[in-house]
Amino acid sequence: MTNSSLIDLASAALLLSGVFIASYNDLARQGSLLRLQGLALAAIAFLMAFEHNSLELWIVGLLVLVVRAIVLPGLVKSAAKRIPTEKDRSHSRVSNTTSLLISGASTIVAYLATIPLSHLDSSSTTKASSIGLALVLIGVQILITKRMAVGQIVGFLVLDNGIAAFGFLATLGVPLLLELGGSLDLLFAILIMGALTDRMIVKFGTTDVDELSELGDR
Amino acid sequence: MSQLLISVALLAPVVASLLSFSLKKAKVTETISIITSLILLAISILGMTSILDPGRVVFDGLLRLDRLAQIMLLVIGSVSTLAGWASISYLDSMELSHKFSTNPQAPPPNRRTYWALFNIFSFAMVLAVLSNNLGITWVAIEATTIATTFLVGFKRTPLSLEAAWKYAMICSFGIAIALLGVSIVYFAATHSGLSGSQALQINVLTTHYRLLDHSAMRLAVGLMILGFGAKAGLVPFHSWLPDAHSQAPAPISALMSGVLISVAFSVILRVVAISNLVLGSSYAHTYLAVMGLASMAVASLLLINQRDYKRMLAQSSIEQIGFVAVAASFGTQLAIAALLLHVVVHGIGKSLAFISVGRVESGFHTTEISKVKGLLKNSPSVGFGLIVALSVLVGLPPFGLFWSETAVITSASRTHFVLIAAGAIVFILISSVALVRSVLKMTLGPGDLNSAIAVSRGFSPIAVAGFMASILLGILASPTNGLLMSAAHSIAGLR
Amino acid sequence: MSNQAPLAVGTGMTPRSDDRLWYLTSSVLTVLIGVFGVAISLRMIFGSKISLSISSLLPLVGLHLSSDGLSGLFDLITSIVAITAGIYVYPYLAHSRSPRTTAAFIPLFVMTMLLVPMASSYYDFLFFWEAMALVSAVLVLANHTKTEALKAGMWYIFMSQVGFAMILGSLAYLSAHSPTGLLIGGSGALKGIPTLTKNIIFVFSFFGFASKSGQLPLHSWLPKAHPEAPTPVSALMSAAMVNLGIYGIIRVDIKGLGPAPIWWGVLIITIGATTAVYSALHSLVSSDIKRLLAWSTGENMGIVICALGTFEVLKSAHNLNIAQVALAGAILQLMGHSLFKSLGFISAGSVIASAGTRSLDSMGGIIHRNPISAVGFSIAALGATGLPLGAGFVGEWLLLQSLIHTLPTRSTVLNVLMPSAVGLLALTFGLAVAAMTKAFGVGMLSRPRSRGAAESAETPPWEAFTISIATLLCIGFSFNPAFVSKIVRSASQATLGVRTKGSVSILSHITLRGVGGSISPLNLGLSVVIGAILFASITEWRIRKKSRQLDVPLWACGSSQPSSKMQYNAVAFAQPLERIFNLVVATQESLGTEHADSDMLILQSASYERSNSDIFETRFFPVVARAMSNLSRLVQKGHSGKIRNYLIYGAIGFIIVLVVAR
Known part of the structure; x- marks a missing residue:
């Protein structure tokens, strides 16, 4: 297989895992899929580093591997264990079918939105950058449709993976400095959200974000 | 020289943060934090008065202290001084009420975390302002979210937890969109032949704007305005503001409302400057006008039936930043200069307002407008502070917002701008009437005597300092005029 | 506390002996400003034009003062009122034990009123105009512990804000289209204003200014605020401030808009x-x-x-x-x-x-x-x-x-x-x-x-x-x-704006040229006075001449003594x-009645209450308020606290950008 078709394969894995995360409700499984997504992302980075023989990209790939494939999914999985199971509630506001439909629509929107970009650079990877945007939109979808706090965190992670994927596919990754800072911010953000989730369990006994509607204008 | 100033401005909060985390003595920490804020203030003033070239970039093109950065630093310095000052008594009263609280399990307020995060927050804002690299700016803006999420949830009540969650989610979402925008800028820049290290530098982008691809930049600019708009509190990501501000400790609300949203907006100004060069002025200006007017509309309508005074102030911030966006959309030199004045004075006025209502809240144990009465009679200094803050915020003379509002509206000379300005006037009117009504309900009237607030040390000087600062900014034209005008001029892309 | 005067704003505290000093200072200052005003306005009318520009004051725009005969007229009136009202300030404040705020703001009020007609640029005019509104609102609200005054003050602030918004909108537009940005002495005429816009500006600025003069439909503040203000302030407001609304109409609508x-x-x-x-x-x-x-x-x-x-x-x-x-x-x-x-x-x-x-x-x-x-x-x-x-x-x-x-x-x-x-x-x-x-x-x-x-x-x-x-x-x-x-x-x-042959000559006779009317108030007055004196003396003389006076009890509807209630x-x-x-x-x-017995036959006491209401206040404004409130409810529904909705708003914005940017 050529390098570029491997990249295409990894991108497909990214998108598919995103779609599955959106339609699954089981946190542990979402964690695994998230890990798969991180691996795919790291794979893209490594493939590109190999192709362009760039040390910076190798480091970025390593960073992605550690943060997005190991640490963050690990956090989600450990959170999944701590959270009291609430079987009676559906974890999502929409059914699986609807979720798949929305994901499909998101992909089309993303494809349409990135057409102008492919005018600028017609290489196959740039064309694949629409997958990054699609993943971002799927992330937004997860963010909105999941009821549980951790579900929203997962959505946020998918969204961020999408942005990273967009960066790799379109422009050989963002500069190291930005990636470093971005990963650090992401890590902190997830840690804080995790800590807040823990507090939610203590204070409310649930992590259903629909319960969080005391503040507001009525 | 500017290298020195910039490094001090960045290092001071970091050092202060480390010290406040490691030192045990509360007094020392407080002093260090306030001195840090004063250092920031001093640096901005030094930068303004010195003759060095404000456009120079230092540290490999990563940072620079230009006019806009100086003015934003002035806001950061002055408001964090006020807020730090007010934090002392705020924490004191929080500790006091904790001592007598019925819930012994609740942990006491953690001063070390508070001050450490306070200083990290300042650092992130300073970095966002000084950065010449869109990527670093983005990292810094995201860092403000991280620093403040815990501060929003500092009270550890269920409500503050809810607010912190909403704040973290909505802002992270918005800021992620901005990151997408930054990535696209990088894409466009690298494809136009700029090297990877220069591709995100604002001054490089503005000089090589001809190379940038239009369609990519259209997408990038839209996403960045939308995304950074989330931190600025612009529609559609405005909804975190009232929740976060109503739950955060009052001095933190002051910082967030008075500075953070303006800092985020200053980033938008940078983006707009690039956009104007690449895409012509109407593209970004359309976004600004639409988002600005929508923010003003939503906020002023929400203000009408508002029952909670902290939410009220937060919504007023949405309205103000919406007005700032409208001003930016006019894009004339006068409008930009007025906008900067607006940001400075609003920072002071809003922080004074939050600090005053912080005292009210600790005295009345409620945030409902209808339960607070007769402040001016029974607690004159708090009432005075609140009324002054109100006069500043609704743009009454002789305070600075009067000038900025008048000048911005006057800048609308083209037909479609006139319509926007007319809309802005209507929303300003609605919101100012709503604000005046609520605040006067709280401050005037006989009230009942046993509701007097024990005013803690240090409040009156804050009120007087805020009053003096906002009145001087409204009366003196020199040296403010020259600075504002040259800052407005330096923001490139002026028509 | 005595040196922290601003902090004692309107606290309605009991007066101390040194309050008298405040009152006296206020009174003297007001009169002095008035005297100065008379001098300067007479100079404006008879002498040369006064103009002053300080660019280091007032941010973004600078302070620009100028004058013409019109400014002179309004300043003269204000100054004369200020002198008489100023003398009255001391006894009034001392008698009513007013708060120091009142004493401090009266001279300021006079000053802002004098500056409004002198403001030569649109900006300065707006500044002094709004400053005048603010100062007068503070004066009305100085007795805020009284419910009536509080209510009146609120009405005043609302109406004057509405009026100001109208004025701000129109003047901002005019300023943007004026070649000099000057209201007084700007030579160039306004250019490039479409007729429709000009009409809109006229309507808005006219109603805005007219509101200050208590004209319909934004008049309701006047009969509330003027009575509730301290009396010298009532005099200043009623005799000087309302004039400035007229000044605005003359300056902007009649003279400015051409x-x-x-x-x-x-x-x-x-x-x-x-x-x-x-x-x-x-x-x-x-x-x-x-x-x-x-x-x-x-x-x-x-x-x-x-x-x-x-x-x-x-x-x-x-x-x-x-x-x-x-x-x-x-x-x-x-x-x-x-x-x-x-x-x-x-x-x-x-x-x-x-x-x-x-x-x-x-x-x-x-x-x-x-x-x-x-x-x-x-x-x-x-x-x-x-x-x-x-x-x-x-x-x-x-x-x-x-x-x-x-x-x-x-x-x-x-x-x-x-x-x-x-x-x-x-x-x-x-x-x-x-x-x-x-x-x-x-x-x-x-x-x-x-x-x-x-x-x-x-x-x-x-x-x-x-x-x-x-x-x-x-x-x-x-x-x-x-x-x-x-x-x-x-x-x-x-x-x-042009020198014309006056068609009115006001001497001891007021003569209308071209119409052929004339009147002499002096002669008229003298003749009426002389007539009255003559009539009175003749009547008195006739009564004296008859000199037959009867002392009989006054008929009082059967009651023994006429009481003042019968008047x-x-x-x-x-x-x-x-x-x-x-x-x-x-x-x-x-009509409320109270009866002394359970059969309600014997009336113990009766009370009669009567009030008039302003139909604009009871019919028109509540409708506006309700409409606004309903609109607000609608927006509130969208902000009920559900984070999902908030995220959806963001997502919609995101998708709109994706679509628009294409």
Whole structure:
């Protein structure tokens, strides 16, 4: 297989895992899929580093591997264990079918939105950058449709993976400095959200974000 | 020289943060934090008065202290001084009420975390302002979210937890969109032949704007305005503001409302400057006008039936930043200069307002407008502070917002701008009437005597300092005029 | 605390001995500013133009002051009112133990009022205008612990904000289109304004300014705020601040916007005349003496605006000669009103202080106990009636002359409008006569209606001095308006912008050139006075000659002693007209009875309450408020606290950007 078709394969894995995360409700499984997504992302980075023989990209790939494939999914999985199971509630506001439909629509929107970009650079990877945007939109979808706090965190992670994927596919990754800072911010953000989730369990006994509607204008 | 100033401005909060985390003595920490804020203030003033070239970039093109950065630093310095000052008594009263609280399990307020995060927050804002690299700016803006999420949830009540969650989610979402925008800028820049290290530098982008691809930049600019708009509190990501501000400790609300949203907006100004060069002025200006007017509309309508005074102030911030966006959309030199004045004075006025209502809240144990009465009679200094803050915020003379509002509206000379300005006037009117009504309900009237607030040390000087600062900014034209005008001029892309 | 004065703002604390120093300083400062104002405004009128620019003050725009005859006129009026009101400040504040805020803000108020007509750029004008509104609002709210004052202050702030928004919008547009950005002395005419925009600007700025003069429909603040303010402030507001609304109309709408379509003038006349009648009616039914005077202010400003409208219409119809008559009428009415209204408020204030009440129905007999105040009030009331000898006579006469002498035109609108305006004005004058007769007759004459009135003290010398000065000014003006002829000429020339042969000459005779009308207030006055003296002496002589006087008990409807309750009172006086115009004055009455026995046969006590409401306030504004509130509810529904909704808003924005950016 050529390098570029491997990249295409990894991108497909990214998108598919995103779609599955959106339609699954089981946190542990979402964690695994998230890990798969991180691996795919790291794979893209490594493939590109190999192709362009760039040390910076190798480091970025390593960073992605550690943060997005190991640490963050690990956090989600450990959170999944701590959270009291609430079987009676559906974890999502929409059914699986609807979720798949929305994901499909998101992909089309993303494809349409990135057409102008492919005018600028017609290489196959740039064309694949629409997958990054699609993943971002799927992330937004997860963010909105999941009821549980951790579900929203997962959505946020998918969204961020999408942005990273967009960066790799379109422009050989963002500069190291930005990636470093971005990963650090992401890590902190997830840690804080995790800590807040823990507090939610203590204070409310649930992590259903629909319960969080005391503040507001009525 | 500017290298020195910039490094001090960045290092001071970091050092202060480390010290406040490691030192045990509360007094020392407080002093260090306030001195840090004063250092920031001093640096901005030094930068303004010195003759060095404000456009120079230092540290490999990563940072620079230009006019806009100086003015934003002035806001950061002055408001964090006020807020730090007010934090002392705020924490004191929080500790006091904790001592007598019925819930012994609740942990006491953690001063070390508070001050450490306070200083990290300042650092992130300073970095966002000084950065010449869109990527670093983005990292810094995201860092403000991280620093403040815990501060929003500092009270550890269920409500503050809810607010912190909403704040973290909505802002992270918005800021992620901005990151997408930054990535696209990088894409466009690298494809136009700029090297990877220069591709995100604002001054490089503005000089090589001809190379940038239009369609990519259209997408990038839209996403960045939308995304950074989330931190600025612009529609559609405005909804975190009232929740976060109503739950955060009052001095933190002051910082967030008075500075953070303006800092985020200053980033938008940078983006707009690039956009104007690449895409012509109407593209970004359309976004600004639409988002600005929508923010003003939503906020002023929400203000009408508002029952909670902290939410009220937060919504007023949405309205103000919406007005700032409208001003930016006019894009004339006068409008930009007025906008900067607006940001400075609003920072002071809003922080004074939050600090005053912080005292009210600790005295009345409620945030409902209808339960607070007769402040001016029974607690004159708090009432005075609140009324002054109100006069500043609704743009009454002789305070600075009067000038900025008048000048911005006057800048609308083209037909479609006139319509926007007319809309802005209507929303300003609605919101100012709503604000005046609520605040006067709280401050005037006989009230009942046993509701007097024990005013803690240090409040009156804050009120007087805020009053003096906002009145001087409204009366003196020199040296403010020259600075504002040259800052407005330096923001490139002026028509 | 004494050196922390700002922090003691309006706390209503009990006065200390050093408060007197505050009051005295305030009084002296106000008078000094007034004197300075007279000097400087006379220079503006007779001497050279004053101009001052300081670019290091006021951010973004700089401070620019300038003047012409028009500024001079308004500053002169303000200064004169400031002098009389300023003298009255000390006794009033000391008597009412006002908060220091009041003392501190009165001189400031006068200063801002003087600066408004001097502001030469649009920005500065807006600045001083809003500063004046702010300072006066603080003065109204100084007694905020009183519910009435608080309410009045709130109304005032709301209305003045609405008015200011209108003015801001129009002036900002004009400023952007003016080549110099100058309001006074900017040579270049406004360019490139489409007709529709110009019309919109006219309407908005006119209503904005008219609101300051208490004109419909944004008038409701005036009859609330003026009575609730401290009396010297009431005088300043009613006699000086309302004028500045007129100044705005002249400066911006009549002079600034240039050649006008005829309907502008028609609109101005309509608003002025309607307000005049409406306010006169309310003035008539008011029992509160300060409220009555406040409504009368609205009425007089209505007359002035009517005169301005007439001027505008005639100017548009190129009938410059008679137009100038109307303009002179407006100016003289303005001056006269300021003189008699400040006198009215000061003497009413003195009466209120001595009788301890503001209600006419609790006064009475003041002329015996407190003659100086009562005489002062009578002169003021005479002025307000617009009858000969009063300060309001000349202006109204000129206005009527101009309306009557309007040349026949082909325009149906004008042919209908001018006579109707005459009719409405006649009605106004009639109602004003009734209102003032009531105020003087019920309040000052007759027997005391309450213990306060019966025991009221004599006017203290300082107040008597103030009242005498104001009275002399009033009499001087009404007997010989020739004093002010040059002022009128310079102001009207500034308004017209061109040097014309004046069509009104005000000497001992007021002569209208080209129309052939003339009047001599001095001769008229002298003859009336001589006639009155003759009549009185003849009557007295005849009574003396008959010299047969019978002492018989007064018939008192079967009651043994006539009590003060049998007198004709203020409510009764106004009742017939009130019934006729009930649609407008919307009287609410309630009768409460209490019975001594369970069968309700024996009446123990009865109470009667009556109030009039402003139909705009009860019908129009609540509708607006409700609409806004409903709209607000709608937005609130979208912000109910569900984070999902908030995220959806963001997502929608995201998708819109993706679509738009393509």
